[in-house]
Amino acid sequence: xxxxxxxxxxxRSPLISPADLATHAGDLPxxxxxxxxxxxxxxxxxxxxxxxxxxxxxxxSRDDASRAAAQAFANAWTARGGRVLTVVDWPETAASxxxxxxxxxxxxxxxxxxxxxxxxxxxxxxxxRQSTDMDPARTVxxxxxxxxxxxxxxxxxxxxxxxxxxxxxxxxxxxxxWVTSYxxxxxxx
Numbered sequence: 709x710x711x712x713x714x715x716x717x718x719x720r721s722p723l724i725s726p727a728d729l730a731t732h733a734g735d736l737p738x739x740x741x742x743x744x745x746x747x748x749x750x751x752x753x754x755x756x757x758x759x760x761x762x763x764x765x766x767x768x769s770r771d772d773a774s775r776a777a778a779q780a781f782a783n784a785w786t787a788r789g790g791r792v793l794t795v796v797d798w799p800e801t802a803a804s805x806x807x808x809x810x811x812x813x814x815x816x817x818x819x820x821x822x823x824x825x826x827x828x829x830x831x832x833x834x835x836x837r838q839s840t841d842m843d844p845a846r847t848v849x850x851x852x853x854x855x856x857x858x859x860x861x862x863x864x865x866x867x868x869x870x871x872x873x874x875x876x877x878x879x880x881x882x883x884x885x886w887v888t889s890y891x892x893x894x895x896x897x
Contacts, residue, residue: 736826739773739852745877745892746851747780751788753848753871753879754819761818766795767808767832769824777823777850785821793817800828805835813840822849829853830861837866844882845869854880856887 754761764785768778775797782792793815798808809832812820820842822829829849836842849872859867859882870882877892 736857737852739769739771739777739823739825739850740875741773742777742780742823742850743875743877746873746875747777747784749873749877749879749892750781750821750848750850751784753873754785754821755788759818761790763791763793763815763817764819764821765793765812765815765817766821767812767824767829768795768797768822769828770797770799771825774823774825774850774852777852778821781821781823798824798828798832800825802828802831805832806839808832809835809840809842812836813842818846820847822847822853824849824852826853826855826858826861830858833862833866837862843869845871848872851875851880854887854889856885858882859885859887 754764766778766782768774778795778797782795785792794811796808796812798805802808812832813836824832833844837844844867847870849870851872851874853870854872854874865884867882868884872880874880874889874892878890880887880889
């Protein structure tokens with residue numbers, strides 16, 4: 709269980725503070741349509757030499773690009789023989805993020821796959837870390853989350869271990885407050 713919840717639900721709000729929103733959320737780009745290279749790279753992150761991943765839970769924002777990316781991933785994953793346990797969506801703003809957080813973690817997948825806009829996922833990630841056992845190191849994401857503004861909005865260490873694919877087929881990873889990108893065929897996240 710997450711250290712914030714070992715003694716019961718933490719009384720601190722997981723919502724991003726107005727000050728952090730003012731500092732980090734201005735002019736965040738909307739998710740762009742995914743690319744074939746990006747989808748292939750994301751699949752590669754889940755099918756590499758690490759322990760076999762068979763089941764995934766997919767989460768996505770409600771914008772068209774995120775929906776399409778989530779659907780493309782689900783189609784590619786099941787075509788490879790993998791299983792999708794659940795698909796969960798969320799709005800960019802919400803009074804509470806507990807419902808989508810619990811739905812995304814209700815079953816225990818081998819990995820989570822995220823296609824989302826930065827602000828909504830940062831809010832959800834804060835709730836996931838506070839109230840669930842979701843592990844960012846078992847989570848991969850599309851290129852829309854490849855920004856250090858995500859880690860700043862989510863908070864210190866909230867997404868450390870998150871990996872993802874870039875539009876050009878490269879990869880990226882989040883460590884602490886930093887997001888590092890790697891070229892296609894280079895070091896993989």
